Each structure stands twice: as C-alpha cells, then as structure tokens.
Amino acid sequence: MIYSSALSAVVSALAAECIDNTSKQKWQQLYQSGELRPCGRAVSPEERMTADCWVFARLHSQLKPRYWHALVAKYSTHRARKVEAIGKLVPLIASHAPQLFVYKAVTAWAVPPMKGTEGKRSTSGLIVLPAEFYDVNTWDLEARTERTRQRWRKAINEVLEEMVGEALVEAEKILASEGVLRAEAA
Template sequence: MIYSSTLSAVVSALAAECIDSTAKQAWQKLYQAGEARPAGPAISAEDRMTADCWVFARLHHGLKPRHWHALVAKYSTHKGRKVEAIGKLCPVVATPAPALFLHKAITAWAIPPLKGVDGKRSTRDLIVLPREFYDMNTWDTDGRPEQTRRRWRLGIHKVLEEMVCEALVEAEKILEAEGVLVERAA
C-alpha cells in the first residue's frame, strides 16, 4: 500500500517522468511535498519512483485511451504529453462548436490561467498561454453570440470533467486490484 487516494496515485505517476535526479540542497532532500505518508514503514525515494513509473505504465495500459488522455491533459506536468493529450481529446468530444473553438476550449480547460505569472512566479517547466488565449472572442471566427459560446464552452468542459471522473473510477479499480491504495477504514 503506497498511495492514500486514486488522485494522489495518478498525479504522482504522471509527475514521475518530469522528476529530475539532479543534486539537491540539503533542505530539498528533506522536504516531501504532498500528503502525509500513512503509518508504517517508509518508502525510499527510489522505491517510490519505481512505483510511480510502474503505476504510470499500468494506468496507460489499463485505461481506455480517452480516459488516459483526459487524465494526462488535466494532471500531467509533461509539456509534450499534455499537448498530445489535448490533440487526442478533440475528436472524442461531441459538440456543435467549430473545430477551432473546440480545440481552444479543451486547451483552456487543460491549461488554466495561472495566478502570479507576471514575473512573480517561475514558469520554467509550465505551459503558460498568453492572457488573450482565454478570450472566447478569438475562439469563434463567425462572431456568434456570447451566450452560444458560453454554452459551448460549458458543454465541452462538462464532458471533459465527466471523462476525468470516469477515468478516476477506472483507475481506482486498477489500483485496488494491484493493492497499492491504502485501505479505508469501514
């Protein structure tokens, strides 16, 4: 039992490929981001990385492609994988919106605007879109009413969130079968 929840397992597994093995300062070696570990024997950093990589492969293989791409688009920190997942989601989201609108709506959902980006936050390893990207007026070249564009965006985002929820349910089944989730008290 390694992970306290399905979401923590997914996020940890998706972040594993972006974790570097460069030398760290002493305080960085001591700091463990995330949730407190469950009581019991501690897991070494190497074993945790191995588990994260294994879970990544297990989920990638075990989930339906649309579920995998929804999780990667939403939670991955790997720029290339996130962009690829956004592209793979476009054909599976049904909407009356034009293709440009659909692509920009999925991208805006997967890469939300960040607070503090204006020179106050390091964005070296993040995809940061210009503020103008989030203006729905640029998503539809035919100038449809704002109400229509809002309805389209809401519908697209709703479908994507439903895909993420379905993916997490399926991921939980896989992780429980593998015995890597902390058992909940009844």
C-alpha cells in the same frame, strides 16, 4: 498500500516523469513531501519513484485511451505529453461548435490560466498561455452570441470533467486490484 486515493496516485505518477535526479541542496534532500507509510514503514524516495513509474505504466496500458488522455491533459506537468493528450481529446468532443472553438476550449480546460505569471512567478517547464488565449470571443470566427459561446464552452468542459471522473473510477479499480491503495480509498 501506498496511495491514499486514485487521484493521488495519478497525480504522483504523472509528475514522476518530470522529477529530475540531479543533486540537490541540503534542505531539498531533507524535505520529503507526503511521507507514505505502507505496512508501518516510510517509503524511500527510490521506492516511491519506482511505484510512481509502475503506476504510470499500469494505467497507461490498462485505461481506455480517452481516459488516459483526459488524465494526462488535466494532471500532467510534462509539456509534450499534455499537448499530445489535448490533441487526442479534441476529435472525441462532439459539439455544434466550430473545430477551432473545440480546440481552444479543450486547451483552456487543460491549461487553466495561472495567477502570478506576469513576471512574478517562475514558469519554467510549464505551459503558460497568453491571457488573450482565454478570450472566448477569439474562439469563434463567425462571432456568434456570447450566450452560445458560453453554452458551448460549458458543455465541452462538462464532457471533459465527466471523462476525468470516469477515468478516476477506472483507475481506482485497477489500483485497488493491484493493492496499492489504502483500504479506506479502495
């Protein structure tokens, strides 16, 4: 048993591919985030990376594609995978909104605005969209009412969040059957 929940396993597995193996400063070598202790012993960084990669591969192969794409779009830090997942989710969203609106709504959901990105925070490796992107008024070229645009956006976000919830339930079943979740999480 390695992970405390399906969500922690998903986030860790999706972050694993962005972790580099370059040499670190001394303080970085000493810091271990979230020391996990399966069977009464600490997990080494190598064991953790192996487990994360295994979970990534297992979930990718076992989950329905829409569930996998929803998790990647929501939780991945890998730019190319996140962009690909957004592109795969857009056609799955049934909405009365125009396609441009759906595309921008899915993208804004997957890449929420970040505080401190106005030159005060390093964003290397992250997708950062300009503030104008989040202006819903630019999402509908026919200039429908604000109420209509907000209703569309809310419905799209609800569908995406429901998809993530279902994906996490399925991921939990897969990971529990593999024995990598703590007993109280499974």
